[in-house]
Every structure is written in C-alpha cells, then in structure tokens.
Ligand SMILES: NC(=O)C1=CN([C@@H]2O[C@H](COP(=O)(O)OP(=O)(O)OC[C@H]3O[C@@H](n4cnc5c(N)ncnc54)[C@H](OP(=O)(O)O)[C@@H]3O)[C@@H](O)[C@H]2O)[C@@H](O)CC1
C-alpha cells in the first residue's frame with residue numbers, strides 16, 4: 100500500500116522527529132536525496148549547468164544544500180533568489196562550494212532546473228515573482244526536478260490554481276503528499292521519488308492510500324476446490340434499454356471477465372437480444388414488465404448502465420434497491436437517485452460510481468469544482484449519502500466514511516472513450532458478488548480496469564470491449580497467473 104499525507108500531518112511528524120535530532124539533520128538528509136536524484140538525471144555532473152529556483156522557506160533551503168553537493172561534484176550551479184528572504188546557511192554553503200546567485204535568464208541555458216520555490220508551506224495560488232518564474236521554467240529546455248511538491252500544486256489535495264511547475268521528477272521528503280497522487284497535482288509531479296528522512300514511526304494514519312498490485316493480489320477472491328458457480332458469487336445486472344443496448348453488453352462483459360461465478364442479466368427485449376448474442380454464458384431474463392421477481396438469486400447487483408430514466412427504469416431501480424444484497428449504482432440509475440434520494444435508504448451496502456457530472460447532480464455541486472477538488476467532493480458525497488463513492492475520471496478515487504480515501508494509480512487517458520465506465524461497473528460488480536466489501540471491490544475494480552485499459556491501449560486508441568477483453572490479463576499480471584487457489 101502506498102500511503103500519503105496532508106501537509107499538516109507531515110509537519111506534525113517532522114516536529115516530533117526534529118525534537119530528537121540535532122538542528123538541520125532533516126534538511127541535510129533531504130538535500131542528500133535530492134542531489135542524488137539530480138545527479139542521476141544529469142548523468143555526468145561535472146560541467147553541467149544547474150539552476151536553482153529558491154523561495155523564502157525551507158523548500159529553498161533543500162534546494163540550496165542540494166546545489167552545494169552538485170557544485171562540489173563540478174557542476175555550475177546558479178541560484179535565482181525569488182523570496183523576500185533566503186535560507187542564509189544554505190546560501191552560504193552553496194557559495195562556499197563555488198555556486199553563485201544569478202538572474203532568471205540563466206534558466207534558458209540550464210541542463211537542469213531545481214524547483215525550491217515552495218513546498219508544504221505554500222498557501223493559495225502562487226504570487227509574483229514566483230508565477231512568472233514558474234512559467235519561464237516550464238518553457239525552458241532543461242527538465243525540472245521539484246523539491247517536495249511542484250510549486251503551485253497544493254500538497255494536501257492536488258489542487259492547482261494558476262501556474263504550477265511541470266516536473267520531470269518530484270523528490271518528496273519523508274512521505275508522499277496526497278497532492279502527488281491526485282490530479283491535477285499528480286500530472287504535474289512527473290515521476291515521484293521518495294527520500295527517507297526517518298519520518299516513518301512518527302506518521303499518523305494516512306490521509307489517502309493507493310493499492311499496489313501486491314495488495315490487489317491479496318484481496319482478489321480465487322476459486323478453490325469447494326467452489327461452484329453459485330458459491331463464487333452470482334451478479335445480477337439490471338442495465339440497458341430499447342434505446343441503449345451496448346451498455347448492457349459491456350457491463351455483462353466486464354462482469355464475466357472479472358470472475359463472477361455467474362451473471363444474471365435482466366432487461367427489455369432489445370438489449371436481451373444483444374446480450375444473448377454476445378454472451379451465451381449469461382443467464383438472461385427478458386422483462387415483460389418492470390419486475391425482477393423471476394430473475395433468481397444473486398449476491399450483488401449492478402444497476403443503471405443504459406437503463407434510461409423513465410418510469411420503467413425507476414420501478415426496476417426501486418425493486419433492485421429493495422433487495423437485501425449490495426448494489427452498485429451507475430449511470431442512469433445515478434440520475435434516478437439524484438431525483439429521488441429516498442431510493443438510497445436501504446439496509447444493504449451501496450457503491451455509487453459517478454463521473455464528475457453525475458456526482459455534481461447527486462450532491463448539487465459544480466462539475467468544475469469537483470474536477471478541481473476530487474478528494475474533497477468524493478468524501479463529502481460519501482458522508483452526505485452514506486454510501487461508498489467511486490469517483491471516475493483522470494484520477495479515480497474511492498471514498499467511504501472513516502476510511503482513508505483510496506486513489507487509483509493505474510489507468511490511462513485512452514480510457515476516456517464511450518462505454519469504458521460500463522465495463523468498470525461490471526468488473527467492480529463482479530468483485531462485490533464475490534464477497535468483497537464496497538470499498539475493496541471499488542478500489543480493486545478500478546485498479547484492474549486501469550491496468551486492463553493500459554494493456555488494451557499500449558499507446559493507441561482502445562474500445563470499451565477491448566478493455567473488458569484485457570481484464571483477465573490484468574488479473575494475471577497482479578496474481579502472477581496460474582495459481583490455483
Ligand atoms: N520541516 C522539516 O523538518 C523539513 C522540511 N523540509 C522542506 O521544507 C519545506 C517546508 O518549508 P517551509 O515550512 O519553510 O515552507 P515552504 O514550503 O518553503 O514555503 C514557505 C514560504 O513560501 C512563501 N509562500 C507561501 N505561499 C506562497 C504563495 N502562494 N506564493 C508565493 N510565496 C508563498 C512564504 O514566504 P513569504 O511570503 O513570507 O516570503 C512562506 O514563508 C518542505 O516542503 C520541504 O521541502 C525538508 O527539508 C525536510 C525537513
């Protein structure tokens with residue numbers, strides 16, 4: 100599990116640790132790690148031009164001491180002093196090592212730029228002259244190494260207001276910051292390198308967590324000798340309408356590929372014909388009226404992709420939600436629930452899988468605000484609605500009350516194409532039916548879906564059906580393949 104923390108949590112841990120160590124120890128550890136990453140990126144250090152952007156706080160101090168180390172190895176190191184004050188001891192150390200203070204035009208010819216403008220001490224959008232410096236650094240030819248967080252990215256949320264550094268690498272001190280895992284911050288951070296400064300034992304429960312392949316391996320259910328199709332978990336899918344048939348096909352496909360023992364599909368005539376044609380494996384019930392009485396027993400439901408939002412759909416949704424098993428609510432069913440929140444009052448667990456637009460309707464927020472502050476809104480929705488929330492988009496996040504938000508680190512922007520969300524609903528629904536909690540089904544589902552997306556795309560467009568096809572390969576990749584139980 101990769102864990103991440105807010106700026107306040109990091110500051111608290113640093114405070115505790117600093118009290119036990121000689122002054123300046125942590126900054127020296129940070130600078131050593133930072134200089135090592137810079138040296139790796141430069142290849143040969145001797146003779147290279149390194150420009151440090153130095154703000155008024157300790158983030159600038161880290162940059163200056165790393166600059167000192169690079170200057171001692173023969174680099175030409177120039178510091179652009181941007182703040183109202185400068186870390187004096189750091190600047191003196193750089194000077195002693197042969198570094199110098201330079202003007203901003205040195206950025207143009209830099210082989211490497213070190214962004215030490217602001218770290219976890221920043222508040223709000225960058226002010227001048229930092230803004231202009233960031234824009235010049237982003238436009239320069241040399242790669243940028245950001246110290247702790249890219250300046251302009253809010254360390255605690257990943258929020259970006261105004262200009263922000265676009266780093267090749269971010270060298271982060273002591274622990275990951277939440278803003279490095281969540282877009283738009285994550286996108287600005289480039290590759291994140293963690294420098295161990297000894298914070299570990301002083302850190303509280305994390306703010307957010309990201310599953311790794313090994314975590315998903317542990318959580319994924321596998322059939323054993325005692326398994327049969329019913330015990331593995333039967334998923335009901337209430338999706339599709341005479342207008343939207345594809346969503347049903349894709350959701351059922353995702354579920355079959357993600358290990359459901361059986362999938363029972365229920366819908367009207369047109370999607371029934373399509374599901375039958377694509378998936379002879381599914382057990383299909385054609386609904387003559389909006390009733391799920393004849394569908395048979397299931398351990399979980401996926402409700403909503405392509406379902407429509409009229410009276411028929413409302414009645415199907417009400418019946419599915421009146422059942423006593425977990426329900427994943429997606430797409431059109433989210434619209435129904437936004438209109439009639441009473442549908443969510445049920446004793447069994449609910450997982451909702453909105454994109455930002457759908458969540459905006461559900462919690463009456465602005466879509467752009469949600470995109471800009473995904474964590475905050477996913478948390479708010481989980482608390483307000485009393486459900487588990489999987490918020491889709493460039494960074495998918497899973498929120499449930501009293502648990503750290505899980506951030507998904509797989510995925511690719513090639514997934515931004517019609518129907519991939521229906522596949523995700525099927526995948527996560529199949530995991531629910533196999534007994535995972537909403538929290539685990541959502542986060543493992545997002546992980547596998549993202550991995551399947553990457554495998555299906557490999558740098559080129561994909562279709563939603565390709566993503567479903569690639570799900571078993573994604574599962575094999577995390578489980579090591581072939582293990583029997
Ligand atoms: N503590 C530790 O043990 C360790 C800490 N470490 C390092 O220290 C960093 C934290 O240092 P920090 O607390 O000094 O804050 P920091 O991020 O440098 O910025 C603060 C200054 O920036 C300014 N400023 C703020 N907002 C602004 C804005 N919007 N636009 C423009 N300016 C703005 C404001 O200055 P002022 O406006 O007063 O001039 C403020 O005083 C941390 O990220 C890590 O790199 C490591 O060495 C490991 C050990």
Ligand SMILES: Nc1ncnc2c1ncn2[C@@H]1O[C@H](COP(=O)(O)OP(=O)(O)O)[C@@H](O)[C@H]1O
Pocket residue numbers: 430454491492493494495510511512513514515516517518519520521522523548
């Ligand atoms: N820019 C992006 N980067 C990564 N993944 C994305 C991006 N945009 C969308 N996705 C993913 O693609 C899927 C789209 O789902 P959704 O919006 O429900 O589409 P649809 O309704 O067409 O199925 C989600 O899993 C989402 O996380």
Ligand SMILES: [K+]
Pocket residue numbers: 158214215216217218245246247248249250
């Ligand atoms: K920085």
